[in-house]
Amino acid sequence: MLLALLPIPCIIVGFVDLQTERADLMENVGAIPFLDYKHFASRIFFPEGGALMTSCIRDIGQDVVKVRPDECCQALSKLIREQHFLTCMVHTLEEQKSFTIKDKCAVASLLTVALHSDLCYLTQVMEELLQALLLQAGASQPKLLLRRTESVVEKLLTNWMSVCLYGFLRESVGQQLFLLVSALTQQIAKGPVDSVTEKALYTLSEDWLLWQAQDFTSLKLKVHFAVGSDGEVSDPLEVSALSCDTVEQLKDKILSTFRAKFGFCYSAALRDVRIEYEKSGSFVPLEEVDGSSEVIGDVTMLNTLKHYEVPDGASIKVLSKKTHPPVSPQGSLKGKQHFPVCFSHKPPG
Template sequence: MNLIVKRKSKQALRDYKKVQIQLENLETSVRDRCKKEFTDLMTEMMDVSSDLMGSGIPVLDYRKYSERIFFPGHRDSPLRRDLDVPACRRATVEQGLVQLSNLLNSKLFLTKFIHTLEAQRTFSPRDRAYVASLLTVALHGKLEYFTDILKTLLSHLVEQYTTKNPKLMLRRTESVVEKLLTNWMSICLYTFLRDTAGEAFYMLFRAIKHQVDKGPVDAVSGKAKYTLNDNRLLREDVEYRTLSQTVPTKVLDCDTITQVKEKIVEQTLKGTSYSQRPSADSVHLEWRAGMAGHLILSDQDLTSVVQGSWKRLNTLQHYKVPDGATVTLVSRQSKQIHHDSHDYIPGETYKPKYFKENRVKQWHLVKAGEEAELPKHRRGSLRDKERERAKAIPEIYLTRLLSVKGTLQKFVDDLFTVILSTSQPVPLAVKYFFDLLDDQAAQHNITDPETIHIWKTNSLPLRFWINILKNPQFIFDVQASDNVDAVLSVIAQTFMDSCTIADHKLGRDSPINKLLYARDIPRYKQMVERYYSDIRQTIPVSDQEMNSSLAELSRVSYGHLPINHLVALHELYKYINKYYDQIITALEEDSTAQKMQLGYRLQQIAAAVENKVTDL
């Protein structure tokens, strides 16, 4: 048995070394291409830097930032709503919610409330995250108290995990305190992100966008020629030309009309934040085609190519738009469309009924799922071709991934360096919280340095930085395409892998995304180790110093939250109402809570907010 294990281990090691050599050879072969690509990119980024001198980085204000962090995916968040109660009861409800706000100032009540909710089977992970963010809003003006609650709940969490596996603590958002920690870090690090790390991140974002947009991107499948993510790689050699329009904007003749509009808007309004720009749907693309008149171009119209059940999206190539053509954006509202001999309007679409009945499928560069259309006897051969194509990735398409990786390398290094730098003062919150984790470990006799390293990784890189790296729209007024998101996901995963202690054994079956950065991760790991070590050796932050910083942060940041915090309290009350009996029981079973009359106070609140009849 041992011989078999040793033989497999040696084979895995040989495979790993073979993959490493293959990667090194590939990187050498694309190095010259990377230099040219990097030179072109740096020219573009110099223009970006020049633009930023005037307009600055489009950092969101604190209100929008906090809303996106606290309530991701919630279009109608409590930060935007008004209190939704009948006018006749509004005064009474508001009075009850003010009483609830005061009751939340009782540490005993708040911890009992949270633990009681978490003990309920129907209290889902989504509920836990939502309640944590509602509490963050409700307590935002009292960050010293918020921090004290966080510390208390964290100590309870440590006690739970010391009896299980302490290395798993803070790994997922399975408790209210874990989302509270994410929010706390986000509040405390907003200034650092805005003033220090933001520029490096924004430059990386723009560099990725430039690299993706300079090659074909399939508008239907979302796959691109230039990417870091092999799942989003366009594995077809699409013929295309770069065109310079009179805007001037560089576009590709294989771009759909919507893609062209987006590129023109991006170029002509680059000094304007994304939220202030017109959407591609709100404008027409007009080609001033000399004697042919002014043509309005569209993704689909009567000229679109239809092949069986497939309908192809129109491109500049489809319309035979030449290099140097005059194309402009025209507002849909202001455009007067005339149907005469000089104004051919392909943009006016007509969809025959059979399009819907036959469920016509759209395609742009590559038809997706063609196998399903083939007779059964031909499907197997297509599967074989797909397998062969997948095997060919390291030899053919991996060079393209490596080229993009090499071109972006400086921007990735710059961002990781600024995040992990101790050459300037580390944010107080990071030092304070890392020391808190060290103290908790000491109190529970946890001496394993690997466990403490994991806690720090799960509390800062995982809970804050990965969240930001994957979601640039959380901090910037930008829109990230699916392809930019896919590239950022690879970079975020690389950062996370760099923060882990375990060595990743790579072989032929390892994900290509991990193979790409296999040679860089050891260097990044050293940066992380040094960062944690340097922080541990700096002078501790006293509670008084931290509280002073938090008080100032409460004063400044809360002033930028033009919210009705009563809405957050009202949303919290809905959970109190749902689990009212359980919460009352928990309070009645605690002698200290009884002396403080916490249950009685909650009954009064219920009477006011819910018009609930109680035995007062």
């Protein structure tokens, strides 16, 4: 649909650019980060992490430590092996108004872990629950079925398919899917992406197209990582960025480049990283919001590399917030719920 809006010369130039960038893609992808089965399954079952994910990692896999359960656990295990009881329990839980979607997903994933060693029985239970769901909602809203995870059985189906597809993904199509996602990510990163709305200039969806993109230039930055606590830094890592990138977007590109280059993630998470720009022999902290941020009416503009006048070839130092607390007390403002109203990546209008 987007192609219909563009003149033919632009389409041809874009196609040629994509063809010439295939070699760059293969070079920049780096190692494919395949997860072992138990970490793959735990992320599918409990995407929010926490204690349930930790327990899941411990309870599935080949290195499970066999622990004799107490009498209560043994009794519960026998009950959930009764298909009629289990389906009635699920229906009863879902009739409770206080039983939220988050609760439904948690129950479904816990059942998947508990019955993980008997997938045939889990499949039978899932089929019975699916039939009940089809009879209940199929006549009134057939097009909405299984489009959103709003019931226990829908989450069960997601978990079941993930378990069954793991081997196929790992051995057959995983590499191709990873290359596809990497290619899309790299192409999107070559143009402006609004940090607030997440709309992009280079996108496959018209709904997510950034129609009013600000002027930008491409930058090659020399990024050094702090080593130890005595001020030593690593050899420079070249990172591609845009002058319109916000500080958080630059951090994300730095960590993504690090992972692609070395095949593993940087020791600190994005939220625990701060960056500094070397200017005239001293280092200037880069923050999304600080005292120099531009304010237009009630909107505070997020600081970009252009705002800090970071040139091509500039040196950036990456440090950990745990050892170097942030200078600006306003660094956490972006996390507030009213962030899209109070802050903007591009001038309003």
